[in-house]
Amino acid sequence: MKYSLKPLNEQVMVITGASSGIGLATARAAAKKGATVILVARNREALLDIEQQIRAEGGKAFHCVADVGRKEEVQWIVDVALTECSGFDTWVNDAGVSIYGRLEEVTDEDNRRLFDTNFWGVVYGSLAAAQHLRTKGGAIINVGSEVSDVAVPLQGMYSASKHAVKGFTDALRIELMEDEAPVSVTLIKPAGIDTPYPLHAKNYTDKALTLPQPVYTPEEVANAILEAAVHPYRDIMIGGGAKVMSALNKRLPGLMDWISSRIMSKQQVEDEAPLNTAGSLHQPSQDGEVRGNHKGYVMKTSLYTRAKTNPVATSALAVAAGAAVIALINSNAKRNGRRQRTEPSEEVVTSRIVVVQQDPLL
Known part of the structure; x- marks a missing residue:
């Protein structure tokens, strides 16, 4: 398949989940490289602040307040891109929420809301992007997770949603290839990333939430996303730790189940009281931060990921x-x-x- 992906400084890039974490890191990095960014999230105040910051630094940015779990609001994003920039070249589906809690504890309402954002948001965004890019060419980049390959306890439904994202992304790629559409479809699978993710998660436990090691910086994910915007990749895993987990689960799934049952729940909580149990599942949190409050060591780069993108x-x-x-x-x-x-x-x-x-x- 022949793809025609523009240099970043000629691109218009739609980024969902742009008010914090990986989405915000990607928006800032893309704008610094000359891309025009369309920032998408539910938090209007945060988006306005980020848009102004990018413009003050000489970048080009617009925003759209939208809930990606609602199909009609995803169309708003397309409308903004067409009105302000005559379209877009890359669409990044990054918006996501999580729940920490055992499967029997979490309500159906919360589980459905999680799937609305994590899965249906990716579906609506990808299909809207594919329709626009089918003739002109471009890139669709979906942010999955290391748990697209390996399930973990306490985040069982989140793991299920990321498995679903992987299945959908792979099927979309194949169908576009079948149609010979010049659209690159990439799945990004990060390991634990030091973003406000644990603070934004709905918390059913009685403890503060954290991420199991190894943990990497959001900027490392942003670099991979920008690489996929200009060079077609099938998938990119962020962090050698994520690659090792995925490989072990393929080769020794029973052993990985046993290991996870012994240690993984403990590695996701801390012996402190939680600060906010509601998180951002049903309403926007106070956004605007790229980094979280991870107390352990955070790896600035991943040799594995750099090898994948610059072998x-x-x-x-x-x-x-x-x-x-x-x-x-x-x-x-x-x-x-x-x-x-x-x-x-x-x-x-x-x-x-x-x-x-x-x-x-x-």
Whole structure:
């Protein structure tokens, strides 16, 4: 399939969920690279502030207050793009909400609301974008999750919604390919990202919420999204940790179930009282922040993701990193008179996968 994706500085980019987190990081990064951004979220005040900030820095931005879980409001986004910019070139479906709670505890009302945003919002946005881009070409970028591949307890329905997003995205891509439409369809699957996500989640637990390690910066996801806007990718996973989880779940699903049942619930809560149990499930939260309040270490970059989006430069770095590790191991072995084994970091392990051009099962 031949795609025609414009340089970022010639693009109009629609970004849902643009009032915080990954969406906001993407909007700011795109505007700095010269793209015109159309900011979409439910929080009018936050969108106006962000729009003004981008314009004050010399960028081009418009906003549309819309709930992506309502089909008629998604059409408003298209109308704004047509009125202000004569259309768009890339549509990023980033809007999402979450619920922390055991499956039997969560109400049907909350579960349906979650699916309205996470799944139907992606469906409505993607189909509207596909209709507009079918003849002119462009990119549709859907933000899934590492839990598009691996389910986790306490966020069971969120996991289900992201599995559904993956299935829909793959089917849409195939149908557009079948029609020979010049539309690139990419699924982004981030690991834990330091955004206000835990603060915005509906909380059925009696504890504060957090993210299991490893956790990465929102800017790393934004970089991948912008890469997919100018170069066609089928999918991009953010973080070697997410790739390892996905690979293990494919190879050893029973083992992953057992591990998750022992540790995953504990890794998603803290021994503190929750600040806000309602979150942004049914109403907008106070937005405008890219980062959350994650207390653990946040990885600024992912060697795995950089290798995926820039394999030539990163493979050289990976070879150098691998050589350094081997040299260190050999040095230790000689010093101690026997060969020693080390436990490299998650990203060093990932770099070894890159050097061998990735195991086909990964």
